[in-house]
Amino acid sequence: MTQPIDSAATDAAVNALFATISRLVELSDGMRLRQGAAGTRLVFTGLPTASLNIVSVGPDADLGEVDAFAKEMSAMGAPWSIQSRGEVDSALLELAARHGRTSSSTLPLLIWDAELLPTVPASVPEGTTVREVRGDEAEVYAAALAAGFGMPKEVADLFSLPALLDAPDMTAFVLDLNGAAVATGFNIITGDQVGLYNGSVPPQHRGNGYYRALVAARLRHAAASGARYAFTQNTPMSRPLYESLGFQLAETWTYLTSAS
Structure with a gap:
């Protein structure tokens, strides 16, 4: 990819990423994935890694939906995280803190x-x-x-x-x-x-x-x-x-x- 990556290509990769996760969930016992009306996703693998059990926030975050998904995830008994594309605004940081998610790390999404x-x-x-x-x-x-x-x-x-x-x-x-x-x-x-x-x-x-x-x-x-x-x-x-x-x-x- 010789030109800067545009938003359409990025969105296509993100949608594909969650499509692949959906396939993994479909073929693995005990895993769950669902998406809310506002685009929030819940991905639960049950594995002992916070980045593999996520409440994924959509581009236009619905904090009520994120909060509901976070409550559901917190009851599942595995390490988990709230994941956001890009930087996290103060409102989402406050919501995450109410659920004990006070540490932050990042991962790149690379495209070829x-x-x-x-x-x-x-x-x-x-x-x-x-x-x-x-x-x-x-x-x-x-x-x-x-x-x-x-x-x-x-x-x-x-x-x-x-x-x-x-x-x-x-x-x-x-x-x-x-x-x-x-x-x-x-x-x-x-x-x-x-x-x-x-x-x-x-x-x-x-x-x-x-x-x-x-x-x-x-x-x-x-x-x-x-x-x-x-x-x-x-x-x-x-x-x-x-x-x-x-x-x-x-x-x-x-x-x-x-x-x-």
């Missing part, structure tokens, strides 16, 4: 256009291969995911359900080093968009180009499957890699969480 595909490297480091993983190898994917993120195996298992790995619009990937999976990624396609999730490499394997090779392979796979645009949210550690492949910042999301 497949017109940049010719610039994406096709080679992989020596001794490695990138391959797709299906439901019959759920344990392989879960173990690599747990190692890459340092997460409990039981949490990784929830992202490795055969129902997800075998879904036609979802593809799990691993990068094998001498036959052992050392990096992971997960694509979800919706319309002409692909969401890039669950990218991980354990600390002992970082700095060797494995993650870059895996992201590049995932972009090529998505484009071959009909995706024109890609989006991702990531940490400061991986953001420069995505930007080196042509991803651009669309907007920054704020997450208001409990101080504890």
Whole structure:
């Protein structure tokens, strides 16, 4: 994407992001997603991470609707956050504080256009291969995911359900080093968009180009499957890699969480 990202492209990516989350919820037991009349969304995964259980505020916030969703979320017993696109105004900050959400963090939303595909490297480091993983190898994917993120195996298992790995619009990937999976990624396609999730490499394997090779392979796979645009949210550690492949910042999301 060689031009600045306009609001229509950003909105399309945001809508696609929530469409991919809806698919995850649909195929996973115990998860919930619903949207209020004013555009507020409630996403509950039950996972022990505040950014994965959110009350997402629409562009024109209805504070009454946000408050009602926040009360509902607070009764569900998992860490949660109020998420807003861009900066948070004083009224929303006050509402969040009433629900104990007094800490703030941010994540970028990055967007990529497949017109940049010719610039994406096709080679992989020596001794490695990138391959797709299906439901019959759920344990392989879960173990690599747990190692890459340092997460409990039981949490990784929830992202490795055969129902997800075998879904036609979802593809799990691993990068094998001498036959052992050392990096992971997960694509979800919706319309002409692909969401890039669950990218991980354990600390002992970082700095060797494995993650870059895996992201590049995932972009090529998505484009071959009909995706024109890609989006991702990531940490400061991986953001420069995505930007080196042509991803651009669309907007920054704020997450208001409990101080504890």
